[in-house]
Amino acid sequence: MNPKNPLLLALLLAAPLAQSALADDGGTPALAAVTPGAALPTSATQDQVTAARHVYTLLSDSRYAYRPKPLDDALSVDMYDRYLESLDGGKQFFTATDIARFDAWKLRLDDALKSGDLDPAYAMFSTYRKRVNERVAFARALLTKDVFQFTGNDRYEYDREDAAWAADTAELDSLWTQSVRNDWLRLKMAGKKPDDIRKTLDKRYENLAKGIAELKGEDVFQTFLNSYANAIDPHTDYLTPRSADNFNLSMSLSLEGIGAVLQKQDDVVAIREIVAGGPAGKSGKLNPGDRIVAVGQGESGPMEDVVGWRIDDVVSKIRGNKGSKVRLDVIPVEMGLDSPPSRVVLVRDKVRLEDQAAKSKVITIPAAGGAPAQRVGVIELPGFYQDFEGRRRNANDYASATRDVARLLEELQGKDVDGVVLDLRNNGGGSLNEAIELTGLFIDRGPVVQVRESGGRVVVNGDEDSGIAWEGPLAVLINRGSASASEIFAGAIQDYGRGLVIGETTFGKGTVQNLIDLDRWPANETPRFGQVKLTIAQFFRVSGGSTQNKGVVPDIAFPASVDATEFGESTYDNALPWTKISAVPHVRYGNFAPLLPKLEALHENRIARDKEFQWWADDVAQYRAESEKTSITLNEAERRAERDREQAKRKARQEERKALGLALDPLADVTDDGLSANERDIVKDAEREKLAEDRPDPLLRESAAILADAIRLLDADKQLSAQVLPTANQPGHWAD
Structure with a gap:
């Protein structure tokens, strides 16, 4: 039985991320x-x-x-x-x-x-x-x-x-x-x-x-x-010194250690993944599935047996300052646990967590209605990360979501893309400053967000730098998991009329938190008291409305994947209510209202023929129906019949994919194995997780198609373009 217990989630439950951490992180049984x-x-x-x-x-x-x-x-x-x-x-x-x-x-x-x-x-x-x-x-x-x-x-x-x-x-x-x-x-x-x-x-x-x-x-x-x-309030938290350290590492996307993702399996900590470019990967001596049984510090420090240790205690021994050495006793994945370990010596280094950084690709939307094919660049941004300490030191290589996106935009321009989709699905937020600076890549100066402090004072934060990194067509893809900084960005793009917002209504987190170090008052040299992530303000869009509870409502909506009563700010019993303050003057690059009915019609017509989008919508409906249930049958015949129906549906879809020339679903044959993640073969489980990244993504493709529709409509209809983009002669125009 898996207890619903937040205290245990990071230590016990079976989800891969729940029992993994960065190391830079038969007879009857007795x-x-x-x-x-x-x-x-x-x-x-x-x-x-x-x-x-x-x-x-x-x-x-x-x-x-x-x-x-x-x-x-x-x-x-x-x-x-x-x-x-x-x-x-x-x-x-x-x-x-x-x-x-x-x-x-x-x-x-x-x-x-x-x-x-x-x-x-x-x-x-x-x-x-x-x-x-x-x-x-x-x-x-x-x-x-x-x-x-x-x-x-x-x-x-x-x-x-x-x-x-x-x-x-x-x-x-x-x-x-x-x-x-x-x-x-x-x-x-x-x-x-x-x-x-x-x-x-x-x-x-x-x-x-x-x-x-x-x-x-x-x-x-x-x-x-x-x-x-x-x-x-729902977003105020206390963090022990260790928890605070892990939180800051997650924001900075970098750490000092060996560059390996670890996972607890029974009494042993094993390597789930090697981080590219880190000391573990460069050494060539460690592989996914290898078990770490002892850790030693420096050239000659004693080896400590870590079998049976908590994963975070093992991680704390493996992490360390750049340039220092750590010795690991490792039992290779192909050998039994009673085999003698091998000694591996690594020099710790700074490791960048590239898997959690912004990424880009290009989607080609076929020619339609006499209009040429469109190349749409996609930037996937999983979080608004920033290395606060690196920025404070003015380091040249500090991690920053805005810096990474700016670089990717430059690369996409070099590939002659016609438009850009910024994918913020499941982006839970991060640095408020990054949200403001990222908005500045798409507008030529101006307010981005209003922040009302505890005393009632309202401060307007905005982009102070002139110039735009991407002046062309833009769409922002959001879902219910898009929160906080994602909502600031999407709301600003919508208020400026700078781009289309597509997807689901967002989470609805309209509050600002700050980390307060409890050791600062006694000025402790080593952390003793921890930190508080404290709600200090509420943010409002430049149009005056808050995203609190209500979230950002898309211009073009996809079916809701989760109900607002199940997930989102509105599910918290002590969440702040929605409210509104005065708007602040800002440029309106465009007004998409005249364009939206045409885009909706094209969207509905296309998804009526799009099998993958229909399958996704069917799966959403099925998931929402299943989520209403509170029990499951223990009748084996009934359970097997349910499983067989589901497998038959997947098989039929896969056959239809082949017939239509669509990409196959790499997880179509995956069924419930009844195991927890820490009970599975660690290498195969990690491989399956990677395969999930290659699954067809009809929502992203449809978002790119909607943006391509907008480009074609505005390019073909100058009168409509004049209505939608009255400031087309300024930076941020869409059509020539």
């Missing part, structure tokens, strides 16, 4: 007892008490927090509910009796945090860890029993968010029995034999308990403090 791990402290350390007080000072003071809230009984109840959610959001471990006992603290958490007496948080977690061990013991014992017959009408109720807490242990036993039976059935349908299923599931449940045993006091502290921070 029911061996799980080692409980080091005893957790029952109270906060003095540093944690100090950190908690700093966080309270920040979040309750309007000079810092955009929407401060008093730390009172009402907020204590909210904190209590959020802490319970973080521990047992799926209501799979605690009983109603546990909750009744915890309720004594419901109105006391505010006082506990103020005083630094965080014993309630540790006590609740101690019970949680005990309950997890009990559930794991029950699940492992169940594997030896004869409960794995899959006929009848039994169902596994997997969505318990709105369910009542289990009345007693017997009710939890019933819930877990169905969960274990579902796990067994998935593996059985994947072709696994009973003995193999028992071994796989026994190890899976054992690893769950081991993961909980690995959690430290700082994990509990961070989770509890975030129950307070998140009660202020």
